[in-house]
Amino acid sequence: MNVSPVGRYIILVLVILIGLHSLLSFTHEGYNSATSISSLTSQWRGSTPSNPNAIPEDYYPPPPPSNSSQTDTGLGAGTDLGIHQRKANATFVMLARNSDIDGAVRSMREAEDRFNKKFGYPWVFLNEEPFTDEFKKRISVLTDAPVHFGQIPASHWYQPSWIDEDRAAASRNAMVSENVIYGGSVSYRNMCRFNSGFFFKHDLLQPFRYYWRVEPDVHFHCDVDFDPFLFMQDQQKIYGFTITMYEYERTITTLWDAVKDFMKDYPQYVSPGNAMNFLSDNGGSRYNLCHFWSNFEIADMDFWRGEAYSAFFDYLDKRGGFYYERWGDAPVHSIAAALFARSDQIHFFNEIGYEHNPYTHCPQGDETWKRGKCSCDQGRSFGEFFSSFVLGFKWVLDELGRG
Ligand SMILES: *[C@@H]1O[C@H](CO)[C@@H](O)[C@H](O)[C@H]1NC(C)=O
Numbered sequence: 178m179n180v181s182p183v184g185r186y187i188i189l190v191l192v193i194l195i196g197l198h199s200l201l202s203f204t205h206e207g208y209n210s211a212t213s214i215s216s217l218t219s220q221w222r223g224s225t226p227s228n229p230n231a232i233p234e235d236y237y238p239p240p241p242p243s244n245s246s247q248t249d250t251g252l253g254a255g256t257d258l259g260i261h262q263r264k265a266n267a268t269f270v271m272l273a274r275n276s277d278i279d280g281a282v283r284s285m286r287e288a289e290d291r292f293n294k295k296f297g298y299p300w301v302f303l304n305e306e307p308f309t310d311e312f313k314k315r316i317s318v319l320t321d322a323p324v325h326f327g328q329i330p331a332s333h334w335y336q337p338s339w340i341d342e343d344r345a346a347a348s349r350n351a352m353v354s355e356n357v358i359y360g361g362s363v364s365y366r367n368m369c370r371f372n373s374g375f376f377f378k379h380d381l382l383q384p385f386r387y388y389w390r391v392e393p394d395v396h397f398h399c400d401v402d403f404d405p406f407l408f409m410q411d412q413q414k415i416y417g418f419t420i421t422m423y424e425y426e427r428t429i430t431t432l433w434d435a436v437k438d439f440m441k442d443y444p445q446y447v448s449p450g451n452a453m454n455f456l457s458d459n460g461g462s463r464y465n466l467c468h469f470w471s472n473f474e475i476a477d478m479d480f481w482r483g484e485a486y487s488a489f490f491d492y493l494d495k496r497g498g499f500y501y502e503r504w505g506d507a508p509v510h511s512i513a514a515a516l517f518a519r520s521d522q523i524h525f526f527n528e529i530g531y532e533h534n535p536y537t538h539c540p541q542g543d544e545t546w547k548r549g550k551c552s553c554d555q556g557r558s559f560g561e562f563f564s565s566f567v568l569g570f571k572w573v574l575d576e577l578g579r580g
């Protein structure tokens with residue numbers, strides 16, 4: 178292998194940092210509890226062995242009968258027809274371009290194999306251009322469930338005319354020169370704004386309340402034998418996630434100021450029992466950049482369609498930050514879910530093994546991992562290691578600051 182001198186230094190520094198991280202994790206209790214990802218999301222993870230966060234057993238299919246002497250009713254094994262006969266008001270949704278076809282097929286194939294072939298929820302595909310016949314053909318062959326293909330109205334997608342293009346362009350150029358990922362992309366910004374404020378307004382999604390967002394080229398690593406939609410509906414959850422992450426601060430420089438202004442102007446929308454402590458370590462004066470990674474979401478569109486979120490999105494949109502900065506739908510959705518709902522309405526789906534390059538959530542707990550016949554390596558939930566690594570730096574800096 179041929180590594181440049183600079184590359185060698187970077188590798189050396191990384192090795193030292195990872196070593197320090199591991200050492201501190203073992204030797205400093207304070208460090209360990211400050212950086213363990215379970216403390217980051219402990220309010221949704223449940224820390225007791227009986228794990229109150231886990232999906233209740235009723236949601237799993239009953240075990241098969243020990244013998245087949247009973248007459249087959251054609252309704253499957255169980256005689257309890259409660260949960261297993263009900264379906265939620267829900268759909269899958271995927272935003273994709275025609276050129277994403279191979280990745281879209283792979284994601285859908287896995288979602289069908291691991292979950293939906295047993296449940297038959299519909300799929301909605303959205304694109305800013307018309308889907309080709311080839312796209313529709315290759316997608317439709319993957320399921321017996323209904324599949325709908327829709328085009329996004331131009332007014333939901335393109336940069337609005339009231340955005341000052343000179344100012345937006347100057348900001349894009351600045352981000353390009355600072356190597357901010359997607360810093361120069363207008364279409365990425367269109368997508369973030371669409372995912373923040375418009376997808377749930379599309380005609381094809383009007384008949385539905387809950388959605389599972391799937392992107393091209395993701396992986397579902399475990400069998401999902403329970404119905405997460407029904408769980409959301411029965412338990413009055415509004416937002417479900419698998420991975421949490423830090424936002425790149427440069428892309429949301431003034432977002433938190435806008436959020437604070439909104440809370441001042443519309444205090445009635447801030448929910449009692451909210452999850453502000455997930456977003457801020459000092460009661461709201463500063464955003465800690467935590468968010469749910471929104472390329473996976475199982476959530477309630479009626480929450481996005483409701484009064485609080487509509488007012489919030491319009492308020493943010495008027496600031497122009499989707500174009501003057503590069504506000505992402507992940508922090509926007511996360512901040513809204515954390516502030517305008519109760520924290521117990523946000524759910525961490527530990528059972529759902531999920532991968533979006535480069536991060537994976539692999540179910541924690543051996544029983545859960547085995548039950549899901551998971552194909553992911555539990556020891557390599559890289560997103561969790563990465564997060565704890567970043568938190569490690571923060572802890573060291575805080576300690577230095579204190580000392
Ligand atoms: C099969 O199930 C029936 C009804 O539950 C039971 O009476 C019978 O003993 C079972 N037979 C065996 C071999 O387990």
Ligand SMILES: *[C@@H]1O[C@H](CO)[C@@H](O)[C@H](O)[C@H]1NC(C)=O
Pocket residue numbers: 266383384385386479
């Ligand atoms: C499903 O939810 C949507 C949005 O809330 C609602 O308009 C629709 O009537 C619901 N459908 C059923 C069958 O309940």
